Amino acid sequence: MEYRKLGRTGLDVSAISLGTEYLMEPSPEEVMGVIHEALDRGINYFDLFWPQPWFRDKMGAAFAGRRHEALLAAHLGAVMYDNQSGVSRDPVLAERFFHEFLTRYDTDYVDLLYLHNCDQQEDYEALMRMDGLLGQALQYKAQGKARFLAFSGHTVSTALQAVQSGHIDVLMFPINLVGNAVPGKRELLQTCAAHEVGIVAMKPYAGGKLLQPNQVMAMESWQVGGSAIELRRAATITPVQCMAYVLSQIGISTVVPGCKNVDELSQALAYWDADEQARDFTLPLAGFQQAIRGDCVYCNHCLPCPAEIDIGATMRLIDQARIVAADTILTPELRAAYAALGHNANDCLQCGDCEERCPFGVQVIERMEQGVELFAG
Ligand code: SF4
Numbered sequence: 001m002e003y004r005k006l007g008r009t010g011l012d013v014s015a016i017s018l019g020t021e022y023l024m025e026p027s028p029e030e031v032m033g034v035i036h037e038a039l040d041r042g043i044n045y046f047d048l049f050w051p052q053p054w055f056r057d058k059m060g061a062a063f064a065g066r067r068h069e070a071l072l073a074a075h076l077g078a079v080m081y082d083n084q085s086g087v088s089r090d091p092v093l094a095e096r097f098f099h100e101f102l103t104r105y106d107t108d109y110v111d112l113l114y115l116h117n118c119d120q121q122e123d124y125e126a127l128m129r130m131d132g133l134l135g136q137a138l139q140y141k142a143q144g145k146a147r148f149l150a151f152s153g154h155t156v157s158t159a160l161q162a163v164q165s166g167h168i169d170v171l172m173f174p175i176n177l178v179g180n181a182v183p184g185k186r187e188l189l190q191t192c193a194a195h196e197v198g199i200v201a202m203k204p205y206a207g208g209k210l211l212q213p214n215q216v217m218a219m220e221s222w223q224v225g226g227s228a229i230e231l232r233r234a235a236t237i238t239p240v241q242c243m244a245y246v247l248s249q250i251g252i253s254t255v256v257p258g259c260k261n262v263d264e265l266s267q268a269l270a271y272w273d274a275d276e277q278a279r280d281f282t283l284p285l286a287g288f289q290q291a292i293r294g295d296c297v298y299c300n301h302c303l304p305c306p307a308e309i310d311i312g313a314t315m316r317l318i319d320q321a322r323i324v325a326a327d328t329i330l331t332p333e334l335r336a337a338y339a340a341l342g343h344n345a346n347d348c349l350q351c352g353d354c355e356e357r358c359p360f361g362v363q364v365i366e367r368m369e370q371g372v373e374l375f376a377g
């Protein structure tokens with residue numbers, strides 16, 4: 001297992017973690033099997049948004065005696081109405097379900113407390129109030145019941161505001177091959193990196209659709225900022241390719257595939273033993289790339305480079321250093337990562353070989369020149 005920093009929390013988090021949305025149906029024994037397998041294989045981060053008491057009870061039993069090995073992520077505002085799960089901004093109801101989380105997981109605190117599932121501007125304004133759930137979450141943090149605050153959602157505009165608010169340390173956002181075309185996503189990731197907000201990538205399989213054969217992916221109009229589009233994929237896609245895409249994107253601390261059994265967990269963790277060929281996601285991505293061309297996806301399909309530049313890694317750092325509105329945020333960590341590359345943009349011979357091989361029309365030479373400028377001095 002590889003561990004990455006979870007942004008400014010400073011926590012070390014397993015790069016592949018566990019989403020638990022598909023563990024509602026399995027029996028307590030099966031759930032325990034998945035959680036213990038995950039812990040045994042080095043996973044230390046668990047997203048736990050379901051509010052149902054029976055779900056929390058079997059999860060609580062699975063973590064019994066192993067709480068210290070796990071970072072538990074709870075969601076403030078994930079509640080139940082009429083025996084069904086839902087979202088609420090009512091502080092009284094949210095409080096009840098938060099304290100019930102602590103009781104059923106038999107713990108005094110959560111490691112991350114998410115402001116849960118916010119996608120609309122009006123909802124954002126209601127959520128991020130001191131007399132609303134934000135104020136309540138800050139109180140829990142001050143009381144030691146929540147170590148860090150986070151925000152989950154699916155819309156770039158509200159996620160961006162949350163990141164820029166300064167209140168949250170971690171963002172959970174959908175990152176997957178089909179979502180590569182979502183306008184504004186790249187800027188959102190760059191902004192997270194600039195503010196040292198850790199990113200937890202959810203929906204790496206796009207809700208399972210990426211792994212189903214002959215699936216045509218539809219993107220809603222709210223995702224693409226206008227009219228809905230249909231994206232046709234070019235090839236069969238594997239969990240390893242999905243993991244490879246997500247883990248190569250800017251600022252990703254961890255990805256949380258939803259696994260309903262040990263076999264599905266193993267399919268995600270197979271990423272660690274996969275070779276470069278098995279990880280190569282360029283062919284499936286090409287089918288989803290109609291909406292944008294010219295943006296690097298860090299796939300390294302353009303190698304080899306005569307100057308021995310790891311082009312994907314270099315481009316990722318250059319993108320991290322370029323920030324919306326042409327501001328440049330060069331943290332010491334970014335500079336150190338750039339220096340550690342060994343060969344970087346300064347070594348580019350401008351031969352153009354990579355541009356011929358890039359399936360996504362990236363102007364590598366121009367971007368390398370930008371990199372030289374950004375990291376100069
Ligand atoms: S330049 Fe093209 S081929 Fe190279 S890493 Fe970026 S997207 Fe991939």
Ligand code: SF4
Nearest residue numbers: 305348349351352354
């Ligand atoms: S243009 Fe630069 S980065 Fe691309 S292959 Fe040639 S030397 Fe490498």
